[in-house]
Amino acid sequence: MADKQGIEEQAQEAQAPGGVTMEKIVSLCKRRGLIFPSSEIYGGLGSTWDYGPLGVELKNNVKRAWWRTVVYERDDMEGLDAAILMHPRVWEASGHVESFTDPLVDCKECKKRFRADHLTTARCPECNGELTEARQFNLMFRTHVGPVEDSASVVYMRPETAQGIFVNFENVRESMRRKLPFGMAQIGKAFRNEITPGNFTFRTREFEQMEIEYFVKPGEDEKWYDYWVQERFGWYQRFGIRAENLRLRPHSKDELAHYARACVDVEYLFPMGWSELEGIANRTDYDLRRHGEFSKKDLTYFDEEEKRRYLPYVIEPSAGADRATLAFLVDAYREDVVAGRERVYLALHTALAPIKAAVMPLLRNRPEVVEMARNLHKSLRRRWKTIYNDTAGIGRLYRRQDEVGTPFCITVDVQSLEDGQVTVRSRDTTAQDRIALDQVERYLTERLESQ
Numbered sequence: 001m002a003d004k005q006g007i008e009e010q011a012q013e014a015q016a017p018g019g020v021t022m023e024k025i026v027s028l029c030k031r032r033g034l035i036f037p038s039s040e041i042y043g044g045l046g047s048t049w050d051y052g053p054l055g056v057e058l059k060n061n062v063k064r065a066w067w068r069t070v071v072y073e074r075d076d077m078e079g080l081d082a083a084i085l086m087h088p089r090v091w092e093a094s095g096h097v098e099s100f101t102d103p104l105v106d107c108k109e110c111k112k113r114f115r116a117d118h119l120t121t122a123r124c125p126e127c128n129g130e131l132t133e134a135r136q137f138n139l140m141f142r143t144h145v146g147p148v149e150d151s152a153s154v155v156y157m158r159p160e161t162a163q164g165i166f167v168n169f170e171n172v173r174e175s176m177r178r179k180l181p182f183g184m185a186q187i188g189k190a191f192r193n194e195i196t197p198g199n200f201t202f203r204t205r206e207f208e209q210m211e212i213e214y215f216v217k218p219g220e221d222e223k224w225y226d227y228w229v230q231e232r233f234g235w236y237q238r239f240g241i242r243a244e245n246l247r248l249r250p251h252s253k254d255e256l257a258h259y260a261r262a263c264v265d266v267e268y269l270f271p272m273g274w275s276e277l278e279g280i281a282n283r284t285d286y287d288l289r290r291h292g293e294f295s296k297k298d299l300t301y302f303d304e305e306e307k308r309r310y311l312p313y314v315i316e317p318s319a320g321a322d323r324a325t326l327a328f329l330v331d332a333y334r335e336d337v338v339a340g341r342e343r344v345y346l347a348l349h350t351a352l353a354p355i356k357a358a359v360m361p362l363l364r365n366r367p368e369v370v371e372m373a374r375n376l377h378k379s380l381r382r383r384w385k386t387i388y389n390d391t392a393g394i395g396r397l398y399r400r401q402d403e404v405g406t407p408f409c410i411t412v413d414v415q416s417l418e419d420g421q422v423t424v425r426s427r428d429t430t431a432q433d434r435i436a437l438d439q440v441e442r443y444l445t446e447r448l449e450s451q
């Protein structure tokens with residue numbers, strides 16, 4: 001249940017898109033303020049990362065694109081933001097206390113610890129020492145509420161956001177007057193004490209999920225499962241991931257989580273190989289049934305047409321905001337040669353780009369040019385994340401913006417003072433359009449908001 005890592009990170013003769021390596025991505029992210037190692041001045045905390053000024057914009061844009069697609073563009077979805085700390089009985093009912101585990105073995109000689117299901121030999125891979133029997137290690141982080149640290153005060157940091165949705169099923173159905181089928185969407189942090197985190201932000205102990213629980217009439221679950229698989233597969237392409245770098249991988253029976261009747265992973269061709277981006281599962285009525293039993297509350301649904309009560313089935317598309325952000329970054333990474341010089345650029349979808357436009361005066365020693373550029377920036381920043389920059393020559397400024405995926409650079413020059421026009425340069429083609437100052441907003445609106 002806990003993790004399908006052994007399968008998802010197999011190299012499988014994988015060719016990362018455009019030959020991009022994780023080192024290049026990590027280096028770009030550090031250099032350009034996207035993602036930093038957490039607590040770096042103290043030497044960092046293994047596999048934890050902080051999103052910098054441009055990283056937080058990018059990840060927010062990914063979350064916004066998801067929310068817009070699954071909540072605003074639909075009539076059958078409600079949003080939710082449940083607490084991270086929940087009643088401990090939630091995790092007994094959900095099966096996490098019992099089953100959210102990985103099997104671990106220790107080496108009796110060198111004392112190193114390994115995932116039993118990852119070992120290919122019966123002895124320690126480091127020193128060939130004898131290994132202990134496997135024991136189950138629960139991945140949930142535990143903490144205490146209140147001042148007394150005893151067993152009665154134990155709570156867990158949620159390992160998935162899903163349970164916040166299940167326990168609010170009745171609240172939302174009732175308050176929003178919902179009939180089946182309908183869904184609930186939530187974005188939030190989840191925590192897992194992963195044994196082997198790694199591959200940059202791909203697997204960390206603190207991460208963000210973007211989860212949907214879609215409640216349907218039993219018997220209609222397979223139809224809705226197929227629907228959501230296609231819907232979610234298409235979403236990554238809609239926001240720019242190339243189709244050849246995505247695939248669907250159905251789970252085999254022995255791989256299924258304890259709650260799932262069927263599950264398929266949307267996989268992306270990361271630099272380390274095909275790996276899970278999102279899982280879409282048919283959770284049946286498992287969660288509502290268990291919460292009904294444990295809480296002694298009636299979570300059945302009254303079907304007015306059929307005049308009978310039943311427990312809804314649930315289809316769950318469960319994505320990771322950090323993994324999606326990483327996949328969008330990797331897929332957007334490009335190297336080419338412009339005017340005889342190599343450049344790196346991020347061909348991010350305009351909806352995801354951290355900065356939408358950069359305004360630059362061509363001559364920073366001409367106050368009228370600077371003023372015109374500053375005023376243009378002031379008017380644009382009311383609507384979009386834009387920047388004003390005059391700290392270097394234009395060639396260098398273009399390259400800096402290309403590297404962080406800014407779709408448009410707008411330059412104001414001496415000619416602009418006479419003809420009231422500015423130059424808009426496009427990131428991907430480097431083509432330039434000369435347009436009237438008062439048309440810039442319309443020009444950007446057409447190109448930034450037509451997704």
Ligand code: GAP
Nearest residue numbers: 160162202203204207277278279318319320323
């Ligand atoms: N509610 C179902 C569930 O949590 P999961 O496959 O364990 O299913 C769903 O997780 C998604 O959450 C994954 O596809 C991945 O994108 C993200 N995710 C899970 N564990 C993660 C981790 N340790 N680091 C980053 N993202 C993770």
